[in-house]
Amino acid sequence: MLNELELTVTRTIAAPREVVFNAWLSPVTLATFMRTAADGVEARNVTTDPVKGGRFMIVMVTPEREIPHSGTYLDITPFSRLSFTWESPHSLDDSVVTIDFAEPFPGQTEITLKQVKFRSEQARDGHIGGWTAILGYLDGSLMTA
Structure with missing residues (x-):
């Protein structure tokens, strides 16, 4: 069945686990990396509780x-x-995203x-x-922070 499809994306980021984890919960930080690889896409109206x-809300804006x-x-x-539900025009209503944060070495987060x-x-x-691009932008945003 198609609704049984799943994906896994991994990336190691040169930042402490607490910093990387908290980036996903801060609307200011989330807005810096929650975008796709397409040119001109940015996140606006980002809110988190x-x-x-x-609930959280992210509006990805294209031209x-x-x-x-x-x-x-x-x-x-x-x-x-x-872990959170993922509601978008491109996902099923009961799609769920789970992110695990590990620290293989001090100051690095997998x-x-x-x-x-x-x-x-x-x-x-x-x-x-999309998620691969987002994790890349997360990595880049934390390097400049």
Whole structure:
């Protein structure tokens, strides 16, 4: 079944686990990296209520349109795990993203991001590219912070 499709993206970032974890919960920081690789895409109107059951909203803006992304925090385990629903025009309503944060070496964070449930293989593959770009922007934003 297509809704059983999933993806996993990993990246090691040269920043402490606490810093990387907190970047996902701060609307200011989230706005700096929550965008895709497409030219001219940026995140606006970013809000977070970082408690279990709290909501977040990210509007990705392209030159042609606005694409809303939102969700509900399911698990916030400080510095080790973040899980939330992922609601976007490109995902199934019950899609879930889980991010695990590990510290293989002091001052480095390994992120393992997993998302489950997609409309199609093409949608999943598009999300692989999107999440890979987002983790790259996260890495870049923390290097300049």
